Amino acid sequence: MNEFIFIFANIILPIGLIVATGYIIQLKFGLDRSTLAKLSIHYVMPAFIFMSLYESSIDFALLINVMLFLIIYAAASFIVVKLIARLLGLSQDRTVLFTNSNLFYNAGNYGVPVNDLVFRSDPYAMSIQVMMVVFQNMFAFSYGIFSLSAKNVGRTKALLGYFKMPIFYGLVLGLTFNYFNIQIPAPVETSLDYMRSAMIGLVVFILGAQIAGIKFRRLRWSALAGALSRLLIGPVLAIGLLLLFNIEGVVAQAILITTAMPAAVNSAIIAQEYSDDPEYAAEIVMMSTLLSALTVSSVIYIALAIF
Template sequence: MTEFLFILTNVMLPIAIIVFIGYVAQLRLQLDRPTLGKLMVNYIIPGFIFMNLYSSDIDFSLLLYIMIFLFIFALLSYAVSRIIAAVFGVKGQHTVLFTNSSLFYNAGNYGVPVNDLVFKSDPFAMSVQVMMVVFQNIIAYSYGIFVLSAENVGKFKALLGYFKMPIFYGLFLGLIFNYFNIGLPTPVISSLDYIRDAMIGMVLFILGTQIAGIRFRHLRFTAFIATAVKLLVIPAMALPMLLLFNVEGVVAQAILITTAMPASVNSSVIAQQYSSDPEYAAEIVMMSTLLSAITLPLVIYTALNVF
């Protein structure tokens, strides 16, 4: 119980405070949320990803193993969420939104701060988190858009769109500079360190503004089911898979904790642009974000005591 209370007060509460500040600021000041989102995607996260990969001691064989695991787990998550959606009579585009809520979790502007606090700014743990952020962005801006926009945008164009994102180049250059041990001038490193240090506070603030901007008129029963799948079923699936794949230590802990993150705001953003009922995605994002304050500490406690 003492460890559980420690997680609540030292991990969840600091995050909740900054998210709440962003939420209130958005309600009072009506900040330009699209601009804040562009700031995060094009400036803060790419710099953060580059510096964490550049400065981490990366085992590239482990990196490949993690990506293979995440891909297999995504396929399993997709299959299970589709089956549950069918059981509860979810149809049409709602099936896609239901499934997306299980596939796309908030590994970035929620998962990164949690990782930073749980593992006390451990660079290795954060490098694992970065891999999950990148994987989430790949499937969100490829598959996530494909299934909703094929008739409007086209799959090839959607895929090309990902390779135009600075996040991709932060990942690619970070790995290249690390692998070939390429040095950077001290002023450049200092500048990138400032960007990395700004990551936690900024993304949590922006998450609060994004939540404040979510609008829906009612809550549907199947949205509650989708929330339960995301917060309970998906991490419950991840635990035996990690044991089966013999993933251990910090790597297993970081992956399990991240699978318990709420549905990504990306799923709502994509639905706003490409779905005929974006409020359905917004319901799931809002409920899973709020209820994760209850479920996530339980998963963190489990991860730290099992692995």
């Protein structure tokens, strides 16, 4: 119990305080959430991803294996969550929202600061986290959009839009510079370090502001089931697969902790654009984020204990 309280107080609570700050400031001042998102996507996240990969001692074979694991995990999650949705008797549109909210977890705004605190800024652990962030972004803006009707810009155009995002090039350049041991000029490296240092506080603040912008009028039991399946079934399934594939140590810990993250705000944003019932996705995001304070603390404890 003492270790659980320590984890909650030193990892989850600091993040929660910044989220709450973003939430309150958004309610008070009505910040432009689109501009905040652009700051994250076009400013700090690309620099953070680039520097995390650039400075890491990367085992490229391991990272490929991590990506393969994430694909298998996503496929297994899809099957399990689809079965749950069928048992709940959800409509087709709501089943897609229920499924997406479970497949897309908050590896970035929530997972990155948790990883930073749990592993004490270990670049190796963060390189695993970065791969999960990139996988989740690509997955959300590919399958997430294809799974719903692209009413505005069309599926192909929406998918291709991801490859215009600086996050993608932060990944590619970070891996390239690391693999070929390309040195960047000292002034550029200093600038990127400053940008990376701003990342944690900014993206967690933005998470709070994004949550404040999620509006819903009711609370449905099936949405609560969706939140609980994301927070409980997600990590249980990850544990089973990690043991099956004999993945251990920091890699297993980082993967397990991230799979316990709440539903990503992206799932609600995509639903807002492409679904007739966006409130349903918003309910799952909100409830899973609130409940995650307890569940993520528990999963951190379990991850450090068994791997």
